[in-house]
Amino acid sequence: MAYLEIKNLHARTGDIKILKGVNLEINKGEVHALMGPNGSGKSTLSSVIMGHPDYEVTEGDILLNGESILEMDPDERALAGLFLCFQYPVAIPGVSISNFMKKAVDARHPEGKAPAGPFLKEMRENMDYLDMDKAFANRGLNEGFSGGEKKRMEILQMMMFKPSIAIMDETDSGLDIDALQVVAKGVNKMRGPELGLLVITHYERILTYIAPQFLHILMEGKVVMSGGPELVKKLEENGYDWVRDQLAATV
C-alpha cells in the first residue's frame, strides 16, 4: 500500500467533469512528475487532493497513510501531512508573513503553540537558504511580491511545515532561470526518505533540476501513461501527439 493512493478518482466543478478515473500511487522518498497538456486536469487534481471547496469528488477515493481524506477539511489534510505548493498563491495584505507562519507552525505543534525562539531561528535560516530578504517577514503575505518571490514563499512554507507528501502545482510557471534554481535548491534539500513529492508541470525544464524517478502523463482526466526518467526524454522529443498516437495504437 502506497503512502498516498489515488484510486479511480472522478471529480467535477459545477457540471463540468474534469477528472475521469485517476489512479496514482506515491510513497515517501519518491519523486513523481505529472505532465499533461493544458486542460488535462493537472491543477484540478492538486486542488481535489487539497480539498478545494469548488470541486466535488463523485467517485473513487484518496487515501493518505491508508485512510480516506475525502471527508477532511483542507486544514485537517494539511495537518495530516499534505502540502500544496500553489501555482498562483493569493496575496493577503494585512496578514504579515511572520504572523501567518507562526499560526501555521502553532497548528502543527502538539501543545498548539510553538516556542518563538526556535521558530524564528528556523525561519531565518530557511529564508537565508532561499536567498530571501529577512525584511520580508514583516510584509503582508505575498503582497506586491514578484512571481519568483511568491514561489520562494511557497518553498519556505514547505521547509517549515515538513509535509510527508508535497504537491508542486506548476511551480516553474512564471519563473526565470535564477528563481527556478533557488526553488529547486529548496526542494532538493527537502528530498529524502520522509517526503513524497508530486511535481506537476507542462514543461520538462523543471525536471532537469528536480529529477523524478517516475513520470505520469495525464490526458482528459486520466493517467494514460506512466514510466521512468526515459519517458521524460521521449516526451520531450516527440510531444503529446506521440502519446496520443501510442494510445490510438493500443486501442
Add this chain to the structure above:
Amino acid sequence: MPTLNLPLTDTPSLLGGFDETLLESARKGEHALLQAKRTAAYDSYAQIPNPDRFHEEYRRMDPDLFKIATFSPLEIPETAAAYQAVPEDSNYDVVISVSSEGIAIEDCNGVLTDGSLVVMPLDQAAREHTTLLEQSLGAAMVPGEQRKFLDLNGAFWNVGFFIYAKKGVDLKGGILIRYHNDQAGTVLLPRLVVVAESLTRFAIAEQFTSPDDVKTLCISGRELLLDAAADVKLVSLQDWGNEGLHIGEDWARVKRDAKVNLFSMTVGGKVSKMTVGCDVCEPNANAYLGGMFFADRDQHFDQKTLQYHSSADTYSNMLYKGAVKDNGYSVYQGIIRALKNCVGVDSYQTNNNLVLDSTARADSLPGLIIDADELACSHGATFGNIDQEQLYYLRSRGIPEGEARRMLVMGFFDEVIERIPFENMQDHLHAVIERKFGV
C-alpha cells in the same frame, strides 16, 4: 462650485433647543473673544438650512435619528476633578479627562513646564493666548464650505481645549483626551483647537465612552492648523455605549512640507456621523486620512471625507475600511477636490467594505471633482465577504477555519490600525473587532 453646501436661508434655521437663549447662557461671563466667536458661529449656523433627508448628504443618514431636541447640554463643573489614572495612561505625556464630575489635566511627564507646549481649556487660552486663539478658533474650515454641526459646536461648545506646540516641539508619548458621559439625556459639545508651529511633531488621541443603555449625544468639532513641516496625528475613537449618538467634524489646514494624519475609528454607539476634511494648501503638504468602522447589531455609521487640494504639488491618501454584520449599516461618501491650476496633485481615495452577512448593508460613494490638469487622482471602493480563496489558502496551511477567518478580518483592518501611533489603542481596537466578529 462648492461641494457640500445647501443655499443659505434668510430665516434662522435652528435645531432643537439650540437657539439664542442657549447661546446667551453659553456666552454668560465669558471672555469677550469667546463671546464674539460664539456669536459669529451662531450666525453662520442659523443661516445654514437644517439638514433633511432630501439633501444628498443625508439620504442615507436621516438627521432625525439624532433626536437633537431631546437633549440638553451636559453640565461640566468648573472645579477641577481629581485625576484618576488608568494603566493605559502610561502611553501618554498628557492626559485630560472630561466627565460630569469635571475636568482633569494631568501632565504625566512634565512636558508642559517649560511652556513650549500648551495644553489648556479654551477659556484660559482666551486670556493667555488671545491673539493666537483669535486667529485659530474657527479658522481651519475649508474655504467656502458650510458645516451646520461644526458651527453649532462653535456656538454652543461646553468643553474646549487649546493645544499649541511651539516651533520644534517633538512629543514622544502624545496627548490623550478622554471623554466619558454618564448623564442620560445630555449632549456633550467638545471643541478642540490645535496649532502646530513649524517642525513640531506630536500625536493626539480622543476617546469617547458612555455606559450602555444611557442615551447621550455628542457633537464634536476639531480643528488643526499645521505650519511648515509640522507632523501631527489625531486619532478619534468613537467607542460609545449602545445608546450613544455622535456627530463629529474634523478639519485640518496643512501648510508647506507639513503632514497630517487624521484617524477616525468608529466602533461604538448607536448612530454616528463623522466628517473629516483637510485642505492641503501649500506645496508638498500631505494628508493621510485613515478610517475604520464596524457596524453590527443595528448600528448605523456614516463617514464623509473631503480631500481638498488648494495648491499645486500637494498629496493626500485616504483609506477607510469598514465591516458590517447583524443589521449594521455603514455609509461612506467622499470627495477629492483639486482646484484650478493645482498641477502635480497626487491623491488617492480607497474604501473597502467587508459585508459579513446578508442582513447588513454598506454603501460607498467615492467621488472626484477635478479642475486641473497634470495630476494623479484615483478612487475605488470594494465590497465583499471574506475572500474564499484567501480562506482556502490559510486553511490549506493547517490553520483552522475560525482562526483563518479571524486572521483575515484582523488583517483587513490592520492596514489602518497599524498606522495608529498609540499601541494601547491598537490593542483595544483588536479586542473590539474580536468581540464584534464573535470569535
